[in-house]
Amino acid sequence: xxxxxxxxxxxxxxxxxxxxxxxxxxxxxxxxxxxxxxxxxxxxxxxxxxxxxxxxxxxxxxxxxxxxxxxxxxxxxxxxxxxxxxxxxxxxxxxxxxxxxxxxxxxxxxxxxxxxxxxxxxxxxxxxxxxxxxxxxxxxxxxxxxxxxxxxxxxxxxxxxxxxxxxxxxxxxxxxxxxxxxxxxxxxxxxxxxxxxxxxxxxxxxxxxxxxxxxxxxxxxxxxxxxxxxxxxxxxxxxxxxxxxxxxxxxxxxxxxxxxxxxxxxxxxxxxxxxxxxxxxxxxxxxxxxxxxxxxxxxxxxxxxxxxxxxxxxxxxxxxxxxxxxxxxxxxxxxxxxxxxxxxxxxxxxxxxxxxxxxxxxxxxxxxxxxxxxx
Numbered sequence: 001x002x003x004x005x006x007x008x009x010x011x012x013x014x015x016x017x018x019x020x021x022x023x024x025x026x027x028x029x030x031x032x033x034x035x036x037x038x039x040x041x042x043x044x045x046x047x048x049x050x051x052x053x054x055x056x057x058x059x060x061x062x063x064x065x066x067x068x069x070x071x072x073x074x075x076x077x078x079x080x081x082x083x084x085x086x087x088x089x090x091x092x093x094x095x096x097x098x099x100x101x102x103x104x105x106x107x108x109x110x111x112x113x114x115x116x117x118x119x120x121x122x123x124x125x126x127x128x129x130x131x132x133x134x135x136x137x138x139x140x141x142x143x144x145x146x147x148x149x150x151x152x153x154x155x156x157x158x159x160x161x162x163x164x165x166x167x168x169x170x171x172x173x174x175x176x177x178x179x180x181x182x183x184x185x186x187x188x189x190x191x192x193x194x195x196x197x198x199x200x201x202x203x204x205x206x207x208x209x210x211x212x213x214x215x216x217x218x219x220x221x222x223x224x225x226x227x228x229x230x231x232x233x234x235x236x237x238x239x240x241x242x243x244x245x246x247x248x249x250x251x252x253x254x255x256x257x258x259x260x261x262x263x264x265x266x267x268x269x270x271x272x273x274x275x276x277x278x279x280x281x282x283x284x285x286x287x288x289x290x291x292x293x294x295x296x297x298x299x300x301x302x303x304x305x306x307x308x309x310x311x312x313x314x315x316x317x318x319x320x321x322x323x324x325x326x327x328x329x330x331x332x333x334x335x336x337x338x339x340x341x342x343x344x345x346x347x348x349x350x351x352x353x354x355x356x357x358x359x360x361x362x363x364x365x366x367x368x369x370x371x372x373x374x375x
Contacts, residue, residue: 065289065367069340070279072299072361077245078268082238083107084261087254094251098243098269105254105266109239112232119232123225130218137211144204151197158190247271275357276347277309279365280319280340288369289314295345299353300362308348311367315342343367 085107092104164183250268254260277297281289289311297307318339320327345365347354 062285063368063370065281065285065369066365067279067281067285068362068364069281070277070297070363070365072275072357072359072363073278073344074270074272074275074359076250076268076270076359079104079241079244079266081107081241081260081264081266082262083112083235085111085239085259087256087258087260088239089256090252090254092249092252092267095249097248098246100243100245102243103240104243104249104269105241105252107239107241107260109236112236112239115232116229116236119225119229123222123229126218126222126225130215130222133211133214133218137208137215140204140208140211144201144208147197147201147204151194151201154190154193154197158187158194161187161190241266243269245269245271270359273355273357275354275359276312277345277363277365279343279345279363279367281343281367283318283339283341286314286341288371289343289367294368296366297345297347298364299357300364301356302353305353307351307353309345310348312344312346315344317341 088106088108090105092098092102098104161183164186167183247269250270252267253265254267260266277295279295291311291313293311295309295311297309298305299307318341320339345367347357
């Protein structure tokens with residue numbers, strides 16, 4: 001027998017049917033509202049993924065390349081002592097502007113002055129020995145000439161006595177035996193004199209050769225003494241450390257009374273205002289970059305002012321190649337890192353701010369790399 005429905009049950013059923021009919025259009029509307037954002041997000045994600053895959057082409061093909069990995073640079077010279085000794089004076093101050101040839105520091109020169117004096121004395125002694133040898137050679141040549149003259153006289157005497165001896169022999173019985181013997185003795189004596197003077201000539205010539213053989217040795221001693229003097233004078237000149245060019249000093253590394261060794265730093269000099277920019281561009285930015293292209297430079301110290309210059313040259317290798325410990329990608333796990341290539345940018349002349357540039361200042365560089373200038 002069927003159970004009669006209660007009025008409360010009928011009302012609940014009608015409420016459920018009403019709720020279901022109302023929820024169906026709400027769910028459809030919510031889906032339609034979410035579909036558009038989801039499609040947009042998917043499209044943006046796809047665009048981002050495509051851009052990331054082709055990012056290098058985008059950056060390489062840009063007409064302007066910019067980097068903030070850039071600084072003001074200069075060819076800084078670190079002046080060092082070339083000899084050892086005690087610092088006698090430092091007649092300059094930190095950060096002082098100096099001119100080429102100005103004395104920056106002086107090492108006690110007494111030891112080096114004495115070395116110059118000793119080398120000068122040795123040179124004078126060697127030169128005197130060479131000069132004395134020249135006099136001896138000249139004297140010996142005179143002795144040789146005298147011996148040759150004596151030999152010539154002996155030859156003449158020999159000729160005369162020989163003629164007299166032959167004449168006495170031809171006279172036969174017309175001359176006495178005594179006169180013949182005297183003529184013969186005179187001839188033999190003259191012949192002996194010729195032989196004696198000839199031997200004397202050979203002896204004196206041999207002595208001359210000995211003296212002449214000493215000349216190259218003494219000349220070498222003179223050259224060695226001169227070289228020692230030159231070396232001593234050069235080392236003496238090292239007692240004064242001079243500014244190699246016009247510029248501005250850094251902080252002094254030594255003071256009066258300090259004892260320094262060869263190679264010890266004295267002071268650094270910067271050739272202000274001769275500065276330039278070193279900009280480290282990513283390798284992906286260099287496709288159209290080349291010397292001569294224009295560059296805009298903004299210094300962090302003067303953010304509202306733009307300086308101008310041009311690309312001077314690109315480094316022949318990345319900064320990693322010149323590192324003290326260059327990376328070795330052939331060992332271990334490899335993670336690709338975009339390399340940076342230093343680019344030198346020279347400032348245009350006659351820009352008022354150049355005089356205020358200091359090495360190490362951070363800058364932002366933008367280089368015009370228009371199409372058609374591919375390297």
